[in-house]
Amino acid sequence: MISESVVNSLKKASWIRAMFEEGEKLRKIHGADNVYDFTLGNPDHEPPSSVKETLKKIVTEDKPGIHRYMNNAGYEDVRQKVADYLNRTSGLSSISSQHIIMTCGAAGALNVVLKTLLNPGEEVIILAPYFAEYIFYVGNHGGKVVIVPPEKDSFKPDLKILENSITEKTKAIIINSPNNPSGYIYSEETLKEIFEVLEKKEKEYNSSIYAISDEPYYKLVYDNVKLPFLFRLYKKSFIVNSFSKSLALAGERIGYIAVNPEIPELELILESLIFCNRTLGYVNAPALFQKAIADSLDADIDVESYKQRRDLIYDTLTRLGFSCIKPQGTFYIFPKSPIEDDIQFIKHAVKYNILLVPGTGFGLPGHFRLSYCVSMDIIKKSLPAFEALAKDFNL
Ligand code: PLP
Numbered sequence: 001m002i003s004e005s006v007v008n009s010l011k012k013a014s015w016i017r018a019m020f021e022e023g024e025k026l027r028k029i030h031g032a033d034n035v036y037d038f039t040l041g042n043p044d045h046e047p048p049s050s051v052k053e054t055l056k057k058i059v060t061e062d063k064p065g066i067h068r069y070m071n072n073a074g075y076e077d078v079r080q081k082v083a084d085y086l087n088r089t090s091g092l093s094s095i096s097s098q099h100i101i102m103t104c105g106a107a108g109a110l111n112v113v114l115k116t117l118l119n120p121g122e123e124v125i126i127l128a129p130y131f132a133e134y135i136f137y138v139g140n141h142g143g144k145v146v147i148v149p150p151e152k153d154s155f156k157p158d159l160k161i162l163e164n165s166i167t168e169k170t171k172a173i174i175i176n177s178p179n180n181p182s183g184y185i186y187s188e189e190t191l192k193e194i195f196e197v198l199e200k201k202e203k204e205y206n207s208s209i210y211a212i213s214d215e216p217y218y219k220l221v222y223d224n225v226k227l228p229f230l231f232r233l234y235k236k237s238f239i240v241n242s243f244s245k246s247l248a249l250a251g252e253r254i255g256y257i258a259v260n261p262e263i264p265e266l267e268l269i270l271e272s273l274i275f276c277n278r279t280l281g282y283v284n285a286p287a288l289f290q291k292a293i294a295d296s297l298d299a300d301i302d303v304e305s306y307k308q309r310r311d312l313i314y315d316t317l318t319r320l321g322f323s324c325i326k327p328q329g330t331f332y333i334f335p336k337s338p339i340e341d342d343i344q345f346i347k348h349a350v351k352y353n354i355l356l357v358p359g360t361g362f363g364l365p366g367h368f369r370l371s372y373c374v375s376m377d378i379i380k381k382s383l384p385a386f387e388a389l390a391k392d393f394n395l
Pocket of ligand 1 (some may be wrong): 105
């Protein structure tokens with residue numbers, strides 16, 4: 001028999017996939033245009049033209065060596081460009097190529113950081129609602145997940161519960177802002193409060209607790225909200241990022257880890273991260289796409305078009321009586337389910353060909369996630385279906 005833990009994980013895994021498969025069935029019956037599939041976080045935009053131009057240039061020039069192995073941390077020139085970008089946008093000047101490791105997306109980056117940090121049985125704090133894969137990534141490296149819920153009617157983590165959840169085995173906390181699934185952005189003040197708790201508990205236990213900031217939605221921010229820069233707030237920190245959402249390159253598996261230059265034992269940590277990137281089997285981030293993103297770090301995505309969709313969905317749902325917090329970023333919204341049982345609610349929505357993901361899948365039952373990276377036409381067409389759905393729950 002194969003691994004029991006994998007078989008157990010399969011049972012728990014992915015509401016998103018289950019709903020997507022439900023969608024496939026409905027699309028066959030009703031036609032794709034009549035199914036309102038809000039399940040997947042797969043950007044429907046194309047990568048910016050600068051990425052495509054760079055790719056064409058590389059392929060046309062056909063320079064020898066471009067497809068070979070390289071330093072496991074990635075191409076030096078690309079790492080330097082990422083470091084320059086981070087310095088430019090944060091106002092720091094201390095980040096250099098040595099602090100950057102190119103990875104196979106944010107998912108690869110998270111696995112590399114967790115592998116580097118965790119001894120068996122050590123704990124990683126995850127703030128609900130969370131990206132469900134964290135549970136499996138932590139499990140991959142023998143860690144144990146400890147989930148901290150948010151305050152009531154908010155997505156701000158409950159700091160009292162956070163404090164009580166930290167033990168001598170706590171090794172790291174994962175922070176995801178802008179957050180999947182809520183679109184919530186942790187303010188500088190909230191982050192400072194979190195880090196104060198970590199520092200207090202570090203002193204109490206004489207331990208080291210690292211912050212891992214997972215930021216693939218960093219460019220998808222609305223209403224001029226500013227994202228605080230982690231390195232300014234906490235020394236034992238890693239930024240994990242990718243171009244999956246910011247340059248619409250999800251399938252190309254390209255991202256990076258940035259290590260805080262002020263982290264204690266910097267040299268050992270860098271060496272370990274590069275070793276883990278290699279030995280987890282990634283070896284190095286895809287060569288072609290390292291080069292492809294290097295000159296597009298400042299390229300903008302069309303945030304405005306996502307904002308229009310957010311506004312239409314938020315306005316419609318609140319008008320219909322759904323209770324939701326307005327997302328400040330990402331392309332997700334995470335309203336309260338009108339009934340406690342979010343799974344029953346999303347099953348009922350299927351009656352109107354609306355596909356959603358239950359909050360249960362993100363560690364916060366009683367909610368549902370709607371991903372609005374679908375066309376405005378589909379959103380507009382779905383509105384009467386939401387109206388009918390709301391009526392069924394007397395909203
Ligand atoms: N982290 C979060 C919060 C995500 O939503 C995703 C993907 O949806 C990832 C990480 C993984 O991103 P990548 O495609 O860069 O591996």
